[in-house]
Amino acid sequence: MKKKAWKARQYKIRNNPLFRLIPGMTDEYFMRLALAEARKAFAAGEVPVGAIITVGEQVLSRGHNMVEKLNDATAHAEMIALTSAFERLGSKYLPDATLYVTVEPCLMCTGAIYWSKLARVVWGTDDEKNGHRRITCDAWPFHPKTSLSKGILDEEASSLLREFFQSKR
Numbered sequence: 001m002k003k004k005a006w007k008a009r010q011y012k013i014r015n016n017p018l019f020r021l022i023p024g025m026t027d028e029y030f031m032r033l034a035l036a037e038a039r040k041a042f043a044a045g046e047v048p049v050g051a052i053i054t055v056g057e058q059v060l061s062r063g064h065n066m067v068e069k070l071n072d073a074t075a076h077a078e079m080i081a082l083t084s085a086f087e088r089l090g091s092k093y094l095p096d097a098t099l100y101v102t103v104e105p106c107l108m109c110t111g112a113i114y115w116s117k118l119a120r121v122v123w124g125t126d127d128e129k130n131g132h133r134r135i136t137c138d139a140w141p142f143h144p145k146t147s148l149s150k151g152i153l154d155e156e157a158s159s160l161l162r163e164f165f166q167s168k169r
C-alpha cells in the first residue's frame with residue numbers, strides 16, 4: 001500500500017468507534033484481550049488459544065481457535081486474526097502491527113507470521129509439544145524486522161489450557 005493510502009486508512013481507523021482508544025495500553029492489556037478470545041474458544045469446545053492484532057493502540061483484528069467449528073486443521077487463532085487484519089487494512093503485509101497470541105505459535109502460524117512481516121510478536125505461554133521452537137530450535141523463524149516478547153500472562157494462558165485438557169479426560 002502506498003504511504004498516502006496507508007495514512008488515510010490509519011486516519012479512518014482512528015476515527016472508527018469500533019477501535020477503542022484507551023491511554024496507557026500495555027502488552028498485558030492486549031494479552032488480556034487475547035485471553036478473552038481464548039475463553040471464547042474454550043466455551044465453544046475448542047483448544048483455548050486466542051489472538052489479537054494491534055496497530056499502535058488500536059485493535060485491528062481478533063481471532064480464536066476454530067478448528068472444530070470450521071472443520072479445518074489450519075483454523076488457528078493467529079491465522080484467523082491475520083486474515084482479518086489483511087482484509088481490514090487492504091494490505092498483504094503488516095509492518096506496523098503487533099500480534100498478541102496466548103500460546104507460542106506452531107510451525108504453520110510461524111510461517112504465516114513470517115510472510116505477514118509483522119513488527120512484533122508477543123506470546124503468553126510456551127508450547128513444548130506443538131510450538132514452532134521444537135522444530136526451529138535456535139533459528140530465528142520470523143521476518144528479520146520482526147521483534148519478539150514472550151511470557152506475558154503465561155500463567156493465565158497455560159492454566160486455561162490445563163483446565164481444558166483436564167475437562168476432556
Ligand SMILES: [Zn+2]
Nearest residue numbers: 076105106109
Ligand atoms: Zn498455529
